[in-house]
Structure formats: C-alpha cells, structure tokens
Amino acid sequence: QVQLMESGGGMVQPGESLRLSCAASGFTFTSYDMHWLRQAPGKGLERVASVRYDGGNKWYADSVKGRFTISRDNSKSTVELQMNSLGVDDTAVYYCAKDLGLARTIWYFDYWGQGTLVTVSS
Amino acid sequence: TVLTQSPATVSLSPGERATLSCRASQSVGIYLAWYQQRPGQAPRLLIYDASNRATGIPARFSGGGSETDFTLTISSLEPEDSAVYYCQHRSNWQLSFGGGTKVEIK
Numbered sequence: 001q002v003q004l005m006e007s008g009g010g011m012v013q014p015g016e017s018l019r020l021s022c023a024a025s026g027f028t029f030t031s032y033d034m035h036w037l038r039q040a041p042g043k044g045l046e047r048v049a050s051v052r053y054d055g056g057n058k059w060y061a062d063s064v065k066g067r068f069t070i071s072r073d074n075s076k077s078t079v080e081l082q083m084n085s086l087g088v089d090d091t092a093v094y095y096c097a098k099d100l101g102l103a104r105t106i107w108y109f110d111y112w113g114q115g116t117l118v119t120v121s122s
Numbered sequence: 123t124v125l126t127q128s129p130a131t132v133s134l135s136p137g138e139r140a141t142l143s144c145r146a147s148q149s150v151g152i153y154l155a156w157y158q159q160r161p162g163q164a165p166r167l168l169i170y171d172a173s174n175r176a177t178g179i180p181a182r183f184s185g186g187g188s189e190t191d192f193t194l195t196i197s198s199l200e201p202e203d204s205a206v207y208y209c210q211h212r213s214n215w216q217l218s219f220g221g222g223t224k225v226e227i228k
C-alpha cells in the first residue's frame with residue numbers, strides 16, 4: 001500500500017534553516033508529481049511546493065518563493081523540502097502528498113503522510 | 123481564486139443529511155476536490171473533478187456543481203464523519219483551499 005513518511009521537523013529559531021524529507025513506497029514513484037503542504041496550528045491547508053514526476057517543473061507558494069526549495073531523488077523514492085530563512089509564520093505541520101495523476105500534473109492529493117511539525121520560535 | 127465554504131460549522135444527528143457548500147470567486151470549471159480531515163489526522167481525498175469519488179470512499183459521499191458553486195453531500199451521517207471538510211480548486215496553474223466546514227455529530 002502507499003506509504004509516505006515525513007521526517008526532519010523540529011524547533012528552530014527565526015532565520016534558521018531546516019530540511020524535511022519524505023520517503024515514499026508502495027507505488028511507482030517516478031510516475032507521480034509530489035507535493036509539500038502545510039497546516040498552521042488551528043488553521044487551514046496551504047500548498048507549499050510541488051515537483052513534477054520527472055523533476056522537470058517546480059511550483060511554489062508565493063509565501064515561500066525564494067526561501068524554500070523542493071527536490072526529489074527518483075532513485076531513492078524521496079522528496080525533500082529545504083527551508084531557509086524561516087519565520088514564525090512558517091510554524092505548521094508539513095505534509096508530504098502524492099498527486100492523483102499518473103505521469104501528468106493533476107494537483108489533487110490522493111495520499112498524505114502523517115505530517116511533521118515545524119516550530120519556529122525564539 | 124478564493125474559495126468560500128459555508129456554513130462554518132454544522133451540527134447534525136446520525137442518519138441525517140449534510141450539505142456543504144463551496145463557492146469560488148471565479149469559474150473553476152469542474153476542477154474542484156473535497157477532503158475530509160478528522161481530528162489529529164492527515165486530510166483524505168473524498169471527491170475530485172467535482173463529482174468523482176476517490177478510491178475507497180463510501181457511496182454516502184457525493185459531490186456536485188460546476189463553475190462557481192459546488193456542494194458536498196453526506197447522505198446519511200455516521201459518527202465517524204465528524205471532521206473538517208475542505209474544498210480545493212486546481213485551475214489555470216493555480217491551487218487553493220477553502221477555509222473548511224466543521225461537521226459535528228450530535
């Protein structure tokens with residue numbers, strides 16, 4: 001079955017960096033776009049970044065553009081999110097999610113990991 | 123595109139019908155999905171392209187609408203349907219979520 005397991009969350013101070021990782025299994029990783037979404041405490045959902053199945057195209061929310069970088073390693077079935085210049089507004093649970101579309105960009109999320117908490121606080 | 127969900131909270135008894143609304147600030151065609159998020163859990167895809175049930179979703183969940191007005195209907199509420207429901211659009215290379223509707227089971 002499809003499994004997505006995030007790691008790398010934790011508490012950092014404003015201005016610091018953090019790298020999240022998501023290990024995927026149970027599906028043909030190389031055929032699906034992958035995404036990072038987040039949810040601030042008590043708030044709604046926000047798509048943070050997406051990467052096409054072949055790594056060719058990447059998309060970012062305006063709120064993280066220039067600070068966050070998404071990447072994928074198709075040989076290891078992993079997707080990562082490098083987060084720099086973190087601010088208190090980046091505090092959230094970060095979810096890794098799989099796209100619904102097979103070898104095409106659909107931007108519906110049919111499987112989610114359990115999430116990893118990132119806390120930015122001084 | 124801004125998605126506005128209503129009501130913010132609905133409280134119903136088991137067996138009752140729930141109708142949730144999602145309104146888009148501009149047309150999104152049929153490119154709208156619904157997710158369920160139970161407390162402490164990750165979201166789960168229920169409906170995509172306005173009316174298609176995702177794999178493994180019970181038939182009591184149905185979606186409808188197009189352009190700017192969409193509904194998620196739960197025909198007969200079960201206790202496990204207590205959750206927050208989000209709509210999400212994807213169109214014109216943009217993506218956003220609504221603010222959510224909380225469904226409480228009495």
